[in-house]
Amino acid sequence: MTTQPEASPAKEAFLQRIRQALGRAEPATSPPDHPPLKTNLVRQEEKLRTIRAKVEARRERNAERLAENATKVGWHVHRVETHDEAAAAVAAIAAGLHARNVVRTAEDCFRQADYDGPLRRARAAPIILASGRNRSRDSLKATAFDADLGVTGVSWAIAETASCVIVPRRGVARLASLAPPVYVAIVGIEQILETLDDYFATVRLEHMKGRGHVAAYANFISGPSRTADIEQTLTVGVHGPGVVHMLIVGRE
Amino acid sequence: MAAKAAAFKRSSAVAVRNPKLQQTLHHVVRHFTEARDAAVASEFPPETWEQMRERASSIKLQTLLNLDFYLDMVDRNVRRNGGHVHFAADAAEANRIVLDIAKRNAVKRVIKSKSMVSEEMRLNPTLEAEGIVPVETDLGEYIIQLAKETPFHIIAPAMHKTRQDVSRLFQDWLRSAPTDDIKTLCAIARNALRQQFATADMGVSGANFVVAETGTVVLVTNEGNGRMTTSVPRVHVALAGMERVIPAIEDVALFLRLLPRSATGQRITSYNSFISGPRRASDEDGPEEFHLVLVDNGRLNLLKDERLREALKCIRCGACLNVCPVYQKTGGHAYGWVYPGPIGAIVTPAMNGFARGADLPFASTLCGACKDVCPVKIDIPKLLLDLRPEAARRTGTWAERLLMRRWVDMMRARESLERSSRLARLMQRPLSREGVIRRSRLPLLAAWTQARDFPAVAEKSFARRWRDGLSRAEP
Numbered sequence: 001m002t003t004q005p006e007a008s009p010a011k012e013a014f015l016q017r018i019r020q021a022l023g024r025a026e027p028a029t030s031p032p033d034h035p036p037l038k039t040n041l042v043r044q045e046e047k048l049r050t051i052r053a054k055v056e057a058r059r060e061r062n063a064e065r066l067a068e069n070a071t072k073v074g075w076h077v078h079r080v081e082t083h084d085e086a087a088a089a090v091a092a093i094a095a096g097l098h099a100r101n102v103v104r105t106a107e108d109c110f111r112q113a114d115y116d117g118p119l120r121r122a123r124a125a126p127i128i129l130a131s132g133r134n135r136s137r138d139s140l141k142a143t144a145f146d147a148d149l150g151v152t153g154v155s156w157a158i159a160e161t162a163s164c165v166i167v168p169r170r171g172v173a174r175l176a177s178l179a180p181p182v183y184v185a186i187v188g189i190e191q192i193l194e195t196l197d198d199y200f201a202t203v204r205l206e207h208m209k210g211r212g213h214v215a216a217y218a219n220f221i222s223g224p225s226r227t228a229d230i231e232q233t234l235t236v237g238v239h240g241p242g243v244v245h246m247l248i249v250g251r252e
Numbered sequence: 253m254a255a256k257a258a259a260f261k262r263s264s265a266v267a268v269r270n271p272k273l274q275q276t277l278h279h280v281v282r283h284f285t286e287a288r289d290a291a292v293a294s295e296f297p298p299e300t301w302e303q304m305r306e307r308a309s310s311i312k313l314q315t316l317l318n319l320d321f322y323l324d325m326v327d328r329n330v331r332r333n334g335g336h337v338h339f340a341a342d343a344a345e346a347n348r349i350v351l352d353i354a355k356r357n358a359v360k361r362v363i364k365s366k367s368m369v370s371e372e373m374r375l376n377p378t379l380e381a382e383g384i385v386p387v388e389t390d391l392g393e394y395i396i397q398l399a400k401e402t403p404f405h406i407i408a409p410a411m412h413k414t415r416q417d418v419s420r421l422f423q424d425w426l427r428s429a430p431t432d433d434i435k436t437l438c439a440i441a442r443n444a445l446r447q448q449f450a451t452a453d454m455g456v457s458g459a460n461f462v463v464a465e466t467g468t469v470v471l472v473t474n475e476g477n478g479r480m481t482t483s484v485p486r487v488h489v490a491l492a493g494m495e496r497v498i499p500a501i502e503d504v505a506l507f508l509r510l511l512p513r514s515a516t517g518q519r520i521t522s523y524n525s526f527i528s529g530p531r532r533a534s535d536e537d538g539p540e541e542f543h544l545v546l547v548d549n550g551r552l553n554l555l556k557d558e559r560l561r562e563a564l565k566c567i568r569c570g571a572c573l574n575v576c577p578v579y580q581k582t583g584g585h586a587y588g589w590v591y592p593g594p595i596g597a598i599v600t601p602a603m604n605g606f607a608r609g610a611d612l613p614f615a616s617t618l619c620g621a622c623k624d625v626c627p628v629k630i631d632i633p634k635l636l637l638d639l640r641p642e643a644a645r646r647t648g649t650w651a652e653r654l655l656m657r658r659w660v661d662m663m664r665a666r667e668s669l670e671r672s673s674r675l676a677r678l679m680q681r682p683l684s685r686e687g688v689i690r691r692s693r694l695p696l697l698a699a700w701t702q703a704r705d706f707p708a709v710a711e712k713s714f715a716r717r718w719r720d721g722l723s724r725a726e727p
Contacts (some may be wrong), residue, residue: 142450168536221522225523230437
C-alpha cells in the first residue's frame with residue numbers, strides 16, 4: 001500500500017483558519033483527552049478477553065436474542081445444528097425460488113460442509129464470486145447482477161441490532177450480499193457478539209495489532225433493503241435484497 | 253438580494269394555504285414522531301437515553317474544540333489507508349475538486365447516494381454543465397431529481413410527493429405504465445437504477461460520520477444504494493462537512509444508537525457501511541480510487557462564534573423538523589435552502605452570512621420541542637434567540653427599528669417610562685375598548701398589529717396603585 005504524498009498547502013490553510021476560529025495560534029501540542037483513544041494494547045486485549053468470556057458464557061442466550069431481534073426487522077431466521085443442515089436449508093431456499101444462478105463467497109463456512117452439491121441437486125448453479133480465475137471486474141459485476149440468490153458467511157453477527165457484519169476480502173466479494181434479490185447469511189453461533197460495543201472493541205484491537213491497518217470496507221446488514229420514500233409506506237428490496245435469510249448454525 | 257435573504261414569510265404563507273401539502277405534512281410528521289418516541293421509550297429508561305445524549309453532545313463539542321487536531325488525524329489515516337483527502341474552503345472549491353477527479357478518470361456518469369453537502373455545492377448542475385450525467389440513487393432523491401426540485405426533508409426528501417405524482421414522473425421519464433401500487437413504483441426505480449449502477453464510472457456519497465482514529469467514513473442507509481455507490485464504480489468520492497468527524501472507532505456504537513432511533517425510529521438502519529480507503533489489492537471488488545472531500549463552506553462562521561458553535565454538533569437526524577410546529581405547517585421548501593426546520597433556521601443564515609434565510613431565526617415559536625428531541629442536545633431555541641438581533645437588523649423595517657430604539661430609551665429611566673405611559677394613555681383612547689387595543693392594520697407596523705390584540709396601558713400604573721394602597725393602609 002502506498003501512502004499519498006504529504007499534506008497540501010490547502011490543508012494547512014484550512015487547519016490554520018480553524019485554529020484562528022477557535023482562538024488558538026498554534027497546532028495543539030498534546031492530543032485532546034479522549035479516553036477511547038488513550039487505551040494501550042494491553043488494556044484493549046484485557047477488554048477483549050472479558051468480551052470473549054462473556055460471549056462464550058452466553059452463547060445460547062445471544063443466539064436467541066439475535067434470532068428474536070432479526071425476526072423483528074425482517075430477517076427469516078432458521079436455526080440448524082450443523083453445516084450439513086444449513087446446506088440443505090440453502091438448497092431448499094434456492095429450490096423455492098426456482099433459482100438458476102446462485103453466487104457465493106469462498107470462506108470458511110463453505111468448507112464445513114458440501115453446500116454446492118445440494119444446490120446442484122436443486123437445479124441451481126453455484127458460482128463462486130471472485131475476480132481471479134479469468135474473471136474481469138466487469139464480468140464479476142455482470143455475474144452478481146444476474147444471480148437469483150447470494151449466499152455468504154459473516155465475520156460477526158451482533159445480537160443487539162440483528163446485524164451481520166461482512167468484511168470483504170479475498171474470496172469475499174462485496175456484491176455477493178448486495179446484488180441478488182434474495183440473500184442468505186450463514187452465521188456460526190460462535191460468531192455472535194452481544195452488543196455494538198463488543199464489535200467496535202474488536203475492530204479497535206485489530207486496528208492496534210495491525211499497526212493502524214484496517215479492512216477497506218465493512219458492512220452491517222440488518223434486514224432487507226427497505227425504503228419508505230413514497231408516502232411513508234415501507235417497501236422492501238429497492239436496491240439491495242428484498243428477502244433475507246439468516247441461518248444460525250449450532251446450538252449450545 | 254433582500255427578497256432572497258428574507259423569503260420565509262412569503263414562502264411559508266404559500267405552503268400553509270396548500271391543502272394537499274398540509275395533509276401530507278400532518279401524516280408524515282406524525283408517523284416520524286410516533287416512531288421515534290416508540291423507539292426511544294421502549295428500549296431505554298429516560299435517564300439512560302439522557303446519559304447517551306449527554307455523552308454524544310460532549311464528544312461532539314470536544315471534537316469541535318479540537319477540530320484542527322482531529323482533521324489532521326483524519327487526513328493522515330485516510331492517506332495511510334491509500335485514499336486521498338481534499339480540503340475545500342467553499343462550494344466552488346469543492347466542485348472544482350470533484351470535477352478534477354471526474355475528468356482525470358474520464359467519467360461520463362456519476363451515481364450519487366444521498367449527500368446534503370452536494371446539495372449545498374449544487375454539484376449536479378456543475379457536473380451537468382461539464383457534460384457529466386449525475387444520477388441520484390436514493391429513491392426519494394431520484395424522484396426529486398426527476399421533478400427538478402430540492403429535498404423537502406433531510407431524511408425523507410420526497411415526502412411531499414404522492415404515489416400519483418411519482419407514477420406521472422416515471423411515465424414521463426422512464427416511459428413506465430401508470431400505476432397506483434407503491435411496490436410496483438419501487439420496482440420500476442430499481443430496474444432503471446440497476447442500469448445506472450452497472451455502468452457508472454464514479455460514485456459520490458455523503459458521510460454520516462468520519463472516524464479520525466481509523467480514517468473511516470460511516471454511511472447509514474436503508475435502501476442499499478449507498479453500498480452500490482461505494483462498491484461498484486471504479487472511483488468513490490465521499491463529501492463530508494468538516495464537522496462530521498468523531499474521534500474513535502469505539503465512539504461509533506453510541507452514535508449508531510442515537511441516529512437511526514432519532515431519525516426514523518429504527519433500532520438500526522438496514523445497512524451501515526464503513527469505508528476505509530479504496531479496495532486492497534487482494535479484494536475481489538470495490539473502487540480503485542477513494543477520495544474524501546472535507547468541506548467548510550460557511551461552517552467556520554459557526555465555529556468561530558462561541559454560542560453558535562454548538563449547532564455544528566448536529567448529526568442530521570431530522571428529529572427537530574418533525575416536532576417543530578412551524579415545520580409541521582410550512583414543510584421544507586419554505587426554508588429556501590438545503591437544511592430546513594429548526595436546525596436549518598440556524599445554519600442557513602449562519603453559514604451564508606445572512607445572505608440567505610435572514611428571517612429564519614424568527615421561524616420558531618421557541619416552544620423547545622426541538623431541544624427536547626435533539627440527540628446531541630443542541631439548545632436550538634437559545635441559538636435562534638442569539639441570532640435574532642442580527643436577523644432583526646437585516647430584515648426589520650425602519651419603523652420597527654425606530655420603535656425599538658424609542659422603547660429602549662423609554663425603559664431606561666423611571667421618569668421617561670412614566671412620561672411615556674402618560675402619553676400612551678392619552679393616545680390609546682380612540683383605539684382601546686375594555687382594556688384592549690383591537691388588532692388592526694396600523695400603517696408601517698401591520699406585522700405587529702394585524703394579528704394580535706394588545707393589552708392597553710392601564711389607567712393607573714402599578715407604582716401608582718402601590719402608593720395609593722399604602723396611603724389607604726395607613727392609620
